[in-house]
Amino acid sequence: MCRVSLIPIRPGVESERRDAARNRELLLRAARELIEECGADGLTMGTLAQRAGVGKGTVFRRFGSRAGLMMTLLSDAEAAFQGRFMFGPPPLGPGAAPLERLIAFGEERIAWVLEFGELARAADVSAYNRFDVPAAVLWHRHLEMLLREAGVTADPWLMATSLSAVLEPERILHAVRVHQVAPERLAASWRELVSRVVRGA
Amino acid sequence: MCRVSLIPIRPGVESERRDAARNRELLLRAARELIEECGADGLTMGTLAQRAGVGKGTVFRRFGSRAGLMMTLLSDAEAAFQGRFMFGPPPLGPGAAPLERLIAFGEERIAWVLEFGELARAADVSAYNRFDVPAAVLWHRHLEMLLREAGVTADPWLMATSLSAVLEPERILHAVRVHQVAPERLAASWRELVSRVVRGA
DNA sequence: GGTCAAAACGGACTGCGGTCCGCTTCTATT
DNA sequence: AATAGAAGCGGACCGCAGTCCGTTTTGACC
Structure with a gap:
């Protein structure tokens, strides 16, 4: 949305870039959806990336x-x-x-x-x-x-x-x-x- | 080597074609060698096939x-x-x-x-x-x-x-x-x- | 607003387990 | 020896987890 402040509201651990934070949310949401639909065993990292609209590298950067x-x-x-x-x-x-x-x-x-x-x-x-x-x-x-x-x-x-x-x-x-x-x-x-x-x- | 008998010496369970038996021995020998060299975790099915001189399909046909x-x-x-x-x-x-x-x-x-x-x-x-x-x-x-x-x-x-x-x-x-x-x-x-x-x- | 390094991105790429299917080899039978 | 069909073969192929690296985005500082 809009940037409220230049000073991070929750500093320290929370130093996460906006795009990174957005993608993390997208990925977690998509992951929960996919597990709902296919079960945990049915979730593949490629499908997850696709569903979240990000690249596969991003998924692995986030979660290892x-x-x-x-x-x-x-x-x-x-x-x-x-x-x-x-x-x-x-x-x-x-x-x-x-x-x-x-x-x-x-x-x-x-x-x-x-x-x-x-x-x-x-x-x-x-x-x-x-x-x-x-x-x-x-x-x-x-x-x-x-x-x-x-x-x-x-x-x-x-x-x-x-x-x-x-x-x-x-x-x-x-x-x-x-x-x-x-x-x-x-x-x-x-x-x-x-x-x-x-x-x- | 040479065929000793047309009647299988150990019939029943032992109905295995000669080439199949030979390949099974080759594969087991190669597998033991590879595990000796690289550890069990280091053994890949492709490498095993190569080492034994057979195709990958053969490995999976044998052992599933x-x-x-x-x-x-x-x-x-x-x-x-x-x-x-x-x-x-x-x-x-x-x-x-x-x-x-x-x-x-x-x-x-x-x-x-x-x-x-x-x-x-x-x-x-x-x-x-x-x-x-x-x-x-x-x-x-x-x-x-x-x-x-x-x-x-x-x-x-x-x-x-x-x-x-x-x-x-x-x-x-x-x-x-x-x-x-x-x-x-x-x-x-x-x-x-x-x-x-x-x-x- | 403009600059710039650091952070994040994304998709081509690798290596693996496992499958598929047209081809070859074996063996029981004659 | 010839035959036929069943058993076996092999490597191209697939989907997957995980990596790599050139490109893009971000935001602190001016």
């Missing part, structure tokens, strides 16, 4: 890769989930007993995967650094902390790794979509598992 | 896909492992207590992943049917059976799924290669986990 784009699309949902388990009300947030929080964490994560899992799968960077994206590290640390608080002294770091593996989107989606496992059954199994891990302490 | 090729390369090691946990000596094979067998299974699998994991990762078919390849199904059933024998009555099928997730090559390789976790530490954590799962029964 297909996985990066998916992460960006996920970031809102992810931030909300993180906020809930770090600062929200019990039993997921602080205030409840560690075991209760562990149980709630798994239950909420299962629900989250059922809602955003396809996107999360598409956001998985290939190979080795998939477990080192900020969100994964945060979940891992959270689980480790809860395990410590629950009195698990035997290598809580690796135990948190194991629990993370259990909640991986790919497995959960496979159980639900292919094997018709009901989400409540998944949650019950998680409760069972985490109770035994903690009680054995 | 890159993942299929990797599975074929793995099949010997996989069959050996399966034989050991199904028919071999205790504690991995039958004869030991279920918990002992579970512990041994994890330990052996960790060692197996450290030896063949890169190949196993490359053999992962994308997306949904990755957990339904015969080998994965067999491992899952084995774990489920051991859990039942150990007295785990609460949804042994899903519990076996969770334990399988813990032993996934990708996680194990990541822990060892990126986070420098010693294999014995992985084994100890597995022992701890599976003991708690079983004892809670």
Whole structure:
């Protein structure tokens, strides 16, 4: 529209050129449309560029890769989930007993995967650094902390790794979509598992 | 060389034309060479075809896909492992207590992943049917059976799924290669986990 | 408004996995 | 040995993710 001020309203991080900002919005809007129409797996970077009316180079300049784009699309949902388990009300947030929080964490994560899992799968960077994206590290640390608080002294770091593996989107989606496992059954199994891990302490 | 008999020596399954058999050998040999030289991730189907002196179509006719090729390369090691946990000596094979067998299974699998994991990762078919390849199904059933024998009555099928997730090559390789976790530490954590799962029964 | 370097753009290009289909080679049969 | 058709072959071809680099846009400074 019109330039309001020469001084950036939100300086620092927000130093983004007007055309870049416009294109980012165009791309995100187009990406959401395409996913709505074709699913996350059906989105190709070329089609996205075309739909948004920009060049392919622009798409990759913005998001780095297909996985990066998916992460960006996920970031809102992810931030909300993180906020809930770090600062929200019990039993997921602080205030409840560690075991209760562990149980709630798994239950909420299962629900989250059922809602955003396809996107999360598409956001998985290939190979080795998939477990080192900020969100994964945060979940891992959270689980480790809860395990410590629950009195698990035997290598809580690796135990948190194991629990993370259990909640991986790919497995959960496979159980639900292919094997018709009901989400409540998944949650019950998680409760069972985490109770035994903690009680054995 | 020379044709020994018009009647196939091993009939039935072995009905493979001579040129097809020759090309399969050429391809497997070339594939092993290339993996030796460039690693499993460095092998491309085009290069493989070239090295073996056949067309690309032939490679895909034989193995279906890159993942299929990797599975074929793995099949010997996989069959050996399966034989050991199904028919071999205790504690991995039958004869030991279920918990002992579970512990041994994890330990052996960790060692197996450290030896063949890169190949196993490359053999992962994308997306949904990755957990339904015969080998994965067999491992899952084995774990489920051991859990039942150990007295785990609460949804042994899903519990076996969770334990399988813990032993996934990708996680194990990541822990060892990126986070420098010693294999014995992985084994100890597995022992701890599976003991708690079983004892809670 | 005019200037200019830095930032962003866009589409041709590469390399890959995978497919297709006309051609060649094999083998059972006579 | 001749034959026929099934099995196998091979490389041109496709769609995709990701890169490169000459061109265009932007906005801070004059």
